Amino acid sequence: MSGNGSNGTGFIGASLKRKEDARFLTGRGRYTDDINLPGQLYAHLLRSTVAHANLGSVDTSAAEAAPGVQAVFTGPDMEDVGGIPTGWLIHSKDGSPMVEPKHPAMAIGKVRHVGEIVAIVVAETRDQAREAAALIDIDYQELPAAASLEAARADGAPLVWDEAAGNLCYDWEVGDRAAAEAAIDGAAHTVSIDVVNQRLVPNAIEPRAAIGNFDPTTGEYTLYTTSQNPHLIRLLLGAFVLGLPEHKLRIVAPDVGGGFGSKIPHYAEEAILTWTAGRLARPVKWTSDRSEAFVSDTQGRDHISTATLGFDEDGRFVGLKVSTQANLGAYLSTFATCVPTYLYGILFAGPYTTPAIYCEVEGVFTNTVPVDALRGAGRPEATYLLERLVDKAAAATGIDRVDIRRRNFIREFPYQTPVALQYDQGDYDATLDLALEASDWDGFEARRNEAASRGKLRGIGISTFIEACGIAPSAVVGSLGARAGLYEVGSVRVHPTGSVSVFTGTHSHGQGHETTFAQIVAETLGVDFEAVDVVHGDTNAIPFGMGTYGSRSLAVGGTAIYNAVQKVIAKGRKIAAHLLEASEEDIEFADGNFTVAGTDRSKSIGEVALTAYVPHNYPEGLEPGLEETAFYDPLNFTFPAGTHVAEVEVDPETGEVELVAVTGADDVGRIINPMIVNGQLHGGLAHGIGQALLEHCEYDDEGQLVTGSYMNYTMPRAGDLPNFNINHNTTHCTHNPLGVKGVGEVGSIGVPPAVINAVVDALSPLGVTHMEMPATSERVWQAIQAAQAQD
Amino acid sequence: MPAVTMTVNGVSRSADVEGRTLLVDFLREKLQLTGTHVGCDTSQCGACVVHMNGQSVKSCTCLAVDADGADVTTIEGLANGADLHPMQKAFREHHGLQCGFCTPGMVMSAIDLVNRNPSPSEGEVRHWLDGNFCRCTGYHNIVKAVMAGADAMGGGS
Structure with a gap:
């Protein structure tokens, strides 16, 4: 086996057409909203129309009496349920933990952004649910809103959370402040910049949807949901919100129409639909419309920054200091807290040898839709700021824009940056x-x-x-506050006749994993591409996984699959050695064949697989079957450039x-x-x-979304x-x-x-x-x- | 409730619908033709494009009763058995799809373009697709696919 993982069959590196295209091109994709369960009810989620208000009375009586309505629930009905959790604990400069208010699934006592869920109405049809929701009478006692970073950090600003003074969630830093400031003070030249990295709406073209189901005979809940990471949802929803054990909670993320980060978080809707299905013992379906998506899908970016770069006479960077305010929205979404910190501040070396770097970030609550990862997640914000500063440095010195970059490039690897990463x-x-x-x-x-x-x-x-990208390893991210590991899981099941099912904990929502992962397995196991199928998106089918985000699927999930293949080959070697009456050490594996070194005596992977499942002539003490699972925890991030x-x-x-x-x-x-x-x-x-x-x-200024539709x-x-x-x-x-x-x-x-x-x-x-x-x-x-x- | 009858993918289909029922809901919910998607509520994204009497329409913006008596083709009706329509083949060949959600609308819209303009320029393709959003592909490969599909259709179907 060569170090590059290739057996030379030519699948790796080939632009093979995608396996998934056949169903998508013929209308046979199976997205969440395409699924209908017997006896299904429909939910409408009534959402706050104001950004900040005390909730007075919420009168649901007329809605409950409306045609077709089966139930209406509001926040207090779910009061005993756990809050929607946050996946990353950030500590401030002084060592104190971030302010982490409880995030109820539906509003209790107060609403904090337009779009926050106030009630769920469940009816026999979608139209009945929507029409009944319009009959709910809500007494919004409006409060002044902190609708932007500037407003939230101003003196006397309205507080989104009473416990978060100045609307500050955390005040984080990375790097050596004194060293960066000294370098800048001593620099021959400096340039400074103030930049806004504006808020964006992810806008995957498939709106989010969820179907909750409950089987009272087994006690098993099933949630179909538009998610990039079904096992993560099972963990958060089961362990933290509803208190359900894993074996009674199945999460299915079928075909998903784009994610871009907005389908990472565990959303309140997932908890509400699952809980409601349990209460009613009937399937309940919710499908967002686009207007709803604009006020309920997590949004991205939204930074204000000021930064100074110091450099010498030759344009070599000597110090960088960045101060950023990052808008987190009204509630802390799953990865909201790490995006503007550990996915942002640690990027400021870029490709340059800047020896002293410091970055501080205020995470700020506002009366806006929660912010979370959006394609790039922290890294676009850092790169934009840095590359604008570099152009300003070139303009200030008259050094050519290309030359100033080249003069500062890192050329010796591995390279330890002043902001934690090692390239x-x-x-x-x-x-x-x-x-x-x-x-x-x-x-x-x-x-x-x-x-x-x-x-x-x-x-x-x-x-x-x-x-x-491919953020890792688990022990390091854990020490930085991550509340989950960031490994991945792959299983390779070689069937008795040599076809292969691959199970991955990552999720494909456009990335083509069904094709790419099949190429890896076909190449490394020496089987035909058509003989390999990839399964993803169902917690009952796949051992475990952390899902797809942060460009991790190939580097982490693909490697887990590769490692599982190596385990299959190792077991196959024992079986082949037995069949060929040779010593295991003499068996070579290439192009799908186990061969006794220096001879033409060999057994194919198909023959070995059949023997593994029909073990009549079989190594003593070896388990039958040919199926292996690998958990892969990377040693480091990967660094595309x-x-x-x-x-x-x-x-x-x-x-x-x-x-x-x-x-x-x-x-x-x-x-x-x-x-x-x-x-x-x-x-x-x-x-x-x-x-x-x-x-x-x-x-x-009142927290109303001005750009709320296409x-x-x-x-x-x-x-x-x-x-x-x-x-x-x-x-x-x-x-x-x-x-x-x-x-x-x-x-x-x-x-x-x-x-x-x-x-x-x-x-x-x-x-x-x-x-x-x-x-x-x-x-x-x-x-x-x-x-x-x-x- | 009014009854509607229309030919969908070559088969006559009848059903009682509410007057407000949208064509897309009729297709997805009454006929279980879930290949036609809904991506917005302002008639911008084009995930719902089908053909009505041979021309592309946004089925989120038509009432089912508007299609009474019409000949409707959806993405499910394009292929001839296992033999894909040339535009479907071109999308596969040129990687003109990723998550697949906008794809049915893109393909239906592209076929209507080629029916009207058998050899569209790249600029004409980009202009025509103004009403179809894709968030995955950056349109680069969709445009390539539509132009290749136009060639393969040999000047309209």
Whole structure:
């Protein structure tokens, strides 16, 4: 077996077409809302229309009497149920634990954001439930809202939680403050920046849904839910909220129509639907509509930061200090607390050798929808700030934007950053060179001049970045406050006739695991790709798992599967040695055959599997069967890296920004399926471009969501985007046997600063030096007017 | 409740519906044709696109009674047995789908485009897909798939 995990059958590295496509292309996908159970009832969740209020009376009598209604429950009915838990305990600078208020499944006494659940109405039909909900009379005694970071941190701000003074959940730090400040004080030059990383709405196209079911004869609950991590939901819902043992709680996450982080959290709806099904002993289904999703799916980003970078005469970075306020929303969602801390502050070395770095973050409660992971989760916010600062440093010194990056690159690995991470491998010059060539960086001035002849302002921008994904190992994240392990589980069941079922604790909601994982197994076990099927998404079928987020599925889940295959091969070697009357040490395994070294005597994996299940001639003391499970806890994160280049044209009359070219040169580790990897890059780029140019989730001062539908929240459409120029330079991760890293979040991390740097570059002849996201035509036009007014 | 009769994927289907029943709910709930999806409530996302009398419509924005007497085709009605429609094949070949949720609407919309414009340019494809959201693919491979599908359809079906 070679170290790269290959048996040379050619499945790894091939753009095989996806196994999952057949059902999706013919309308046979099975999403949660496609499932209907016998005797099913329908739920409507009545949600708060105000951002902050004491709940007076909630009169449900008319709703209870309405046609078809089976039950109405409100917060006090579930008062004995545990709160919705948070997955990560953050400690403040002074060592104190974060403020962690109880999060009831439905509001009790107070509502804290528009969209918070006040009541569930269950009826025979969906329309009956909705109409009955409209009959509930709620006495909202409105309170002033803290609807933004500024409002929440202002003196005398309304308190979202009485126990959180100043609306502060925590005041966290990483790095050496004194060292960073001393380095900046002693630096030849400094640049500072104030940036907003605006709030975004994830907007997976499938709205969330849940069906609770209860079997009174067995006491077993089943929840069908739109989740990225069914075992995690079982753990949180079972152990922390409803107090149900694992063997009586089954979570099924069937086909899921996109997640992007918004389907990680354990949501109150999951607890409410499961609990209600138990109370009524009938299946109960809830499907969100889009307007509801805008006020109930967790949202992303929402930081305000100020930062200073110090550097020497040659443009070498000597110190970086970052102060950030991060909006957590009204309640702490599952990973809300770690996204702006351990997925953010630890990224500030980027690909650079900056020797002294300090980052402090205030986690702030507001009367808004809870914030949690969104594609990239903390890492886009850090990368955006850093890459804008680097461009400002270049502008301040006159050093070329590419040169200043290159002068600061890390080139010796492993590299210990001043903010906790240790990078195992990378080649940042290679991806930079590749991006410059692929984007024809050197030919840009000619394109700028040509655009100018048409009256357009053309700009080019660059971003060089690293990513940290596949967060691990469990002992380290546990020491930092994680309340779960971050390993993954894979099982490989070789059936008697040689076909293979693979069970993974990760979940595929677009990533193509059914294909990629089958490629790994086909290659390493030497069986046909068509002989391998991958099973995911059902806690009754799969031993355990932590799910899919943080670009972990291949590096962590794929490695677990790979390790399970190695166990299968090890057992197969014993069986083959017995059949071939050879010593186990003399058996070699390659291309699906166990061979006595130096001979042509061999047994195929299929023959070995049949023997394992029909063990008539079998090694003494060996268990029959050929099925193995591996739990894999990685030694470290993986560190994808790359360079993104964006080119824009601005119409100075209208401020409209046209994105004319996007080039990516990425190192995402060893590539199993290039077609799928490129698709992941495309999607991430679109998400990042959406943040840079289009998307903005906005609340008014009273906490009403202004951008609450697709009519006023700008989603990227086909016409907003160019084709993407994708290039790869690969270094292998050194600490997993496949050499893989991660790819799902790369685009959303790397590209926003490249786009904004390009917009600023386009406008720089007018004297514009800064642009907030999204760079809408209105905002760009205002910047142009302001610059011209100064002339 | 009014009765409606329509041909769906070549089969005559009748049912009593409420006047307010949307075509998409009729398809999903009365006929269990769950390939047609609902992704929004403002007629923006296009996950619900079906063909009515050969033209794409957003089935979340039509009443079932509006389709009385119509010939409706959904994603389930495109393939001929195991033989996929050329546009379905093109989406698979060019990785024009990831989570699959927007896919039925994308495919139905794309076929209508090619029926109207047998050889669309990339810009025309992007413009046509304005009413179909995808959050997974960045549209890059969808556009490639639609253009390849147009070629394979040989100038409209």
